[in-house]
Each structure stands twice: as structure tokens, then as C-alpha cells.
Amino acid sequence: MSEKKPRSTVVSKWAKTKVLVKCKKLLPFIPDTQKFSESTLKKMLELYSMVYVKPEIGTYGKGVIRAELLKPNHFTYQIESTERSFKDYKSFYNSIQNYIQKKRYIIQRGIHLLKYNKRHFDIRVMVQLNPEGKWETTGLIGRVAHPKKIVTNYHSGGTPIDIKPLLAVHISNYEIQKIIHTLNELGESTAKSLHKKYPGLKQIGLDIGFDRTWTPWIIEVNTKPDPYIFNKLADKSMYRKVIRYKKAAAKV
Incomplete structure (x- = not known):
């Protein structure tokens, strides 16, 4: 009789939160x-x-x-x-x-998110197991909320946008690079933390929002993130990488 395959998705927000708050590195960035x-x-x-x-x-x-x-x-x-x-x-x-x-x-x-053109935004951080079996941040994309909505999701009318022009409204190019480094680190630390509890995970999508002090808040973690949002960017290289890693992980 074959062993039960570890699950590759975790649907409960409460279950994911309980795991993440145990990580001292992540705790300061998780809203109560x-x-x-x-x-x-x-x-x-x-x-x-x-x-x-x-x-x-x-x-x-x-x-x-x-x-x-x-x-x-x-x-x-x-x-x-x-x-x-x-x-x-x-x-x-x-x-x-x-x-x-x-x-x-x-x-x-509730986090009072920064705005772009008077609309709240957050950033989707895609983290995947790479072909070498290590967690890697493969995608970053901004999500700007519909003017009349409270969520940034594309399926709820949000607008996907390249993060560089999104952040350039607020900060310099040098600071943008520091933010990108922070997003990569938070994404990979979150993936590793969840993977210890749920070893079947192969990809996660974090929604990270910034408040007025530029504190990055992990608003939500999705273990079955939609890769196709990255196809909305003019530069398709990020999308191609996400799909390549997704297909490689599916074969393992």
C-alpha cells in the first residue's frame, strides 16, 4: 500500500497563521x-x-x-x-x-495601505521550489485596488502593475532595490516556515502590503496562487519563469 502523498495546498487562513506566528523572524510582519x-x-x-x-x-x-x-x-x-x-x-x-x-x-x-493614484495597493510575491529543490522568489507584481473596492485581487477588479513604477511614486530607485530584497527574503522565509509543517507545498503566493512607515505586512498567504496574473505584465520573462518552475515541480 502506497504512502499518503503530503498535501500541496492549505486552505485555512487560520491554520497558516498559526504556523507563521511561531517563526520569530516573521512574527513582526504578521497582523494580529x-x-x-x-x-x-x-x-x-x-x-x-x-x-x-x-x-x-x-x-x-x-x-x-x-x-x-x-x-x-x-x-x-x-x-x-x-x-x-x-x-x-x-x-x-x-x-x-x-x-x-x-x-x-x-x-x-487592518493595515492602512499605501496608495497609487488614490487607490490602495499591495504586492503579490510568488515563491516556488526551483529545479534544485530550493525556495526561490520568482515573481513580484503590484495589485492596485478598484477605486470602490476594499480588496486588491484581480478577480475583484484590481489592476496588476509592474512594481517599479508603482513604488517609484513613493521612493527612489535605490530604496526600491532594498524593498525588493526585503520582499524576496520575506517570501522565502514564509515558504520555508510553512514547508516544515506542510512538506507537500511547492509554491506560495504572499500578499504583502506596506503602511506609511514602510513596514511590510504579510496580509495573506495563498498555497495555490494564480500564476497567470504575471502574464498581465508587458515583460513576459517573469511569467515564463513562474510557469517553467510550476511545470517542473508538478513532475516531481
């Missing part, structure tokens, strides 16, 4: 994340003023809620392009709970 409950939502809003309420299992940014405490007894949340306001916590929470129903959700500290 908790399981969703009435008391936890209230506590985290009091701590951070803005949080993201996310399905524990989900893709493409679907079902993500941005919840905010704007001032005492003024609560708001946004799902896709719909916004709602409340004057008390109970009705605010009940409305979110009515949307969530019985699905498992997590709450993540």
Missing part, C-alpha cells in the same frame, strides 16, 4: 489575527479602529469585510462596494453576523 466572535470583534476594533473580517476558507477576496470604529458609537463596515453605518455595536455586530451566517471567519488587524 483572531477567530471571529462578538467579543473579539469589539476588542480588536477598540485596539486598532479598523479590522478586516475574512472567511477562514476563501479566495479572490470574496466575502471580505472591512469594519471600522470611527468614533464612539459610530461603526461602519464595507463589503465589496456596499457600505453600512450603525450607532451602536450590537446592531453593527448583528448585521455582520447575519451576513456571515454559519461560515468560519477570522479577524485581522
